[in-house]
Amino acid sequence: MMAKNDDAPPSRLTSKQTWLISQASIRAHRLLTGALAGVNYRGFHYRLLAALEEFGPASQAALGRRTEMDRSDVVAALNELDDRGLVKRAPDPRDSRRNVVTITSIGRAELKRLDDILAAVQDELLEPLSPSERRHLAELLARVVAHHTAD
Amino acid sequence: MMAKNDDAPPSRLTSKQTWLISQASIRAHRLLTGALAGVNYRGFHYRLLAALEEFGPASQAALGRRTEMDRSDVVAALNELDDRGLVKRAPDPRDSRRNVVTITSIGRAELKRLDDILAAVQDELLEPLSPSERRHLAELLARVVAHHTAD
DNA sequence: CAAATTTCAGTTCCACTGAGATGG
DNA sequence: CCCATCTCAGTGAAACTGAAATTT
Numbered sequence: 001m002m003a004k005n006d007d008a009p010p011s012r013l014t015s016k017q018t019w020l021i022s023q024a025s026i027r028a029h030r031l032l033t034g035a036l037a038g039v040n041y042r043g044f045h046y047r048l049l050a051a052l053e054e055f056g057p058a059s060q061a062a063l064g065r066r067t068e069m070d071r072s073d074v075v076a077a078l079n080e081l082d083d084r085g086l087v088k089r090a091p092d093p094r095d096s097r098r099n100v101v102t103i104t105s106i107g108r109a110e111l112k113r114l115d116d117i118l119a120a121v122q123d124e125l126l127e128p129l130s131p132s133e134r135r136h137l138a139e140l141l142a143r144v145v146a147h148h149t150a151d
Numbered sequence: 152m153m154a155k156n157d158d159a160p161p162s163r164l165t166s167k168q169t170w171l172i173s174q175a176s177i178r179a180h181r182l183l184t185g186a187l188a189g190v191n192y193r194g195f196h197y198r199l200l201a202a203l204e205e206f207g208p209a210s211q212a213a214l215g216r217r218t219e220m221d222r223s224d225v226v227a228a229l230n231e232l233d234d235r236g237l238v239k240r241a242p243d244p245r246d247s248r249r250n251v252v253t254i255t256s257i258g259r260a261e262l263k264r265l266d267d268i269l270a271a272v273q274d275e276l277l278e279p280l281s282p283s284e285r286r287h288l289a290e291l292l293a294r295v296v297a298h299h300t301a302d
Numbered sequence: 303c304a305a306a307t308t309t310c311a312g313t314t315c316c317a318c319t320g321a322g323a324t325g326g
Numbered sequence: 327c328c329c330a331t332c333t334c335a336g337t338g339a340a341a342c343t344g345a346a347a348t349t350t
Contacts, residue, residue: 009217017292018182020296021172050164062157069341098307137295140287221318223318
């Protein structure tokens with residue numbers, strides 16, 4: 001007997017906004033991790049570099065809060081960035097419990113390179129949408145996210 | 152020294168659609184798993200019941216394809232549904248490699264109950280959006296997802 | 303003494319892989 | 327012989343937990 005098309009998901013799922021968001025997120029995640037893996041980075045590397053470049057030197061605990069990473073994972077990720085010379089760690093003279101983490105000039109250059117790569121990912125993800133539709137999507141999502149974000 | 156607000160994510164992230172989608176997906180996932188956990192279900196239970204109710208009795212392999220679940224996980228999830236009397240498994244008389252899985256009347260009743268719960272979740276997730284905005288969001292996401300879905 | 307930071311080691315959860323048994 | 331199915335056991339990654347050491 002011929003193989004039927006037995007891989008279509010049930011319409012109960014496909015009609016739900018939660019499902020659409022989840023599917024879109026899976027696709028976005030794939031594009032993103034794929035693009036970063038191509039240049040030997042992971043998402044949290046970018047998040048850490050972005051936080052350091054925007055807010056300046058910070059403790060590891062503060063970086064964890066900003067990037068929503070676990071304290072243990074921050075340690076490991078910073079080890080890797082340190083090994084590549086993208087960040088520097090130094091003891092905080094004002095609070096010796098802390099390390100002050102600073103982005104290096106190499107780190108800034110790499111961040112710029114990653115910016116370009118991620119911009120291309122945004123473009124690829126939203127290819128079927130017009131510029132105004134992309135803005136509208138972002139605005140709607142931002143309102144949903146803000147509404148469910150506790151302060 | 153006063154604690155600064157050191158938990159805001161970098162704008163490099165918050166401005167990216169991939170980030171917004173991912174954040175929205177995390178929120179949606181939380182609402183969904185929370186609501187289902189409240190009545191002792193998991194997402195894949197609903198997906199399996201929905202597939203069975205829409206497409207009729209199916210083999211476990213086919214269910215795995217439809218619900219995008221791993222073959223191993225389908226086995227475990229069906230064991231649970233079977234234990235609760237929501238599905239029945241019987242050997243396929245036409246192909247004895249297969250089990251034919253059928254939803255029971257109890258299963259249908261439970262699916263209805265879950266439908267109501269999930270409808271409430273959609274509503275809660277999209278609370279800040281008007282009906283027409285919700286439709287627009289769904290339409291934009293559907294186009295993005297379709298574009299990145301291989302046939 | 304209570305709280306915060308860095309770090310390591312261990313746990314838990316999930317998705318997936320491999321392989322055996324059965325059968326088409 | 328090759329492929330599909332069901333099942334279980336095991337692997338590996340990711341996020342988190344606990345606790346120790348240090349300092350505020």
